Amino acid sequence: MKSLISVFNFSLLEWFAIITTLLYNYLLSREKISCWFFGIVSSVAGCFLFAENGLWGQLILYLFYAAMGAYGWWYWYAGTNHKRPIVKWHFSMQLRVLTGGFLSCAIIWFAAGLMLPQLQIKTLDIFITIFSFIATYKESRKILSGWLYWIALNGFSIWLYINADLKGMASLAAIYFLLSIVGYYNWRQSYMQEKLNTNLSA
Numbered sequence: 001m002k003s004l005i006s007v008f009n010f011s012l013l014e015w016f017a018i019i020t021t022l023l024y025n026y027l028l029s030r031e032k033i034s035c036w037f038f039g040i041v042s043s044v045a046g047c048f049l050f051a052e053n054g055l056w057g058q059l060i061l062y063l064f065y066a067a068m069g070a071y072g073w074w075y076w077y078a079g080t081n082h083k084r085p086i087v088k089w090h091f092s093m094q095l096r097v098l099t100g101g102f103l104s105c106a107i108i109w110f111a112a113g114l115m116l117p118q119l120q121i122k123t124l125d126i127f128i129t130i131f132s133f134i135a136t137y138k139e140s141r142k143i144l145s146g147w148l149y150w151i152a153l154n155g156f157s158i159w160l161y162i163n164a165d166l167k168g169m170a171s172l173a174a175i176y177f178l179l180s181i182v183g184y185y186n187w188r189q190s191y192m193q194e195k196l197n198t199n200l201s202a
Helices: 002-007 011-029 035-052 056-077 091-115 121-138 146-163 167-201
Strands: none
Touching: 002 056, 011 167, 035 056, 035 121, 056 121, 056 167, 146 167
């Protein structure tokens, strides 16, 4: 019991960020526009948390999350009845985005190793960061495959945190992994229903 308590011995700010992130993921999976409010709040809380601990890379990532939260809120709100349909990208578009993501990872890894070798930046950390940018953009545009990205990213995050002996973060990543599966299932069901309704009305 003592070891379990120590794993989840988070600060008040950490708990606030965790709870608002969980609310964001749940509401996002249900296609509720209010998800973006909690997404912005949790991202700002994360910014303060990472600034306190000098994690500037994560701070930049969470500033991006906050900005994309504002964009996602605006984009969804501008839709019919404040709702946007779930869409799928064609294979060619998916391939271009994946190629661009992997190229970005390779460039950043090479540049960081050349200019900042003392940091010993992990390849998996770079991969998760770059593709988190892409997955967040996909969420804001209601692109179904964004959830598949998060399933993979959260799975890799579990591995990354376990290797870094961050058991609490690994546990949270496992929760987000499960929520991503639920989110994909819900959005896919909604997509299929929208497609059926379109075919019936044609």
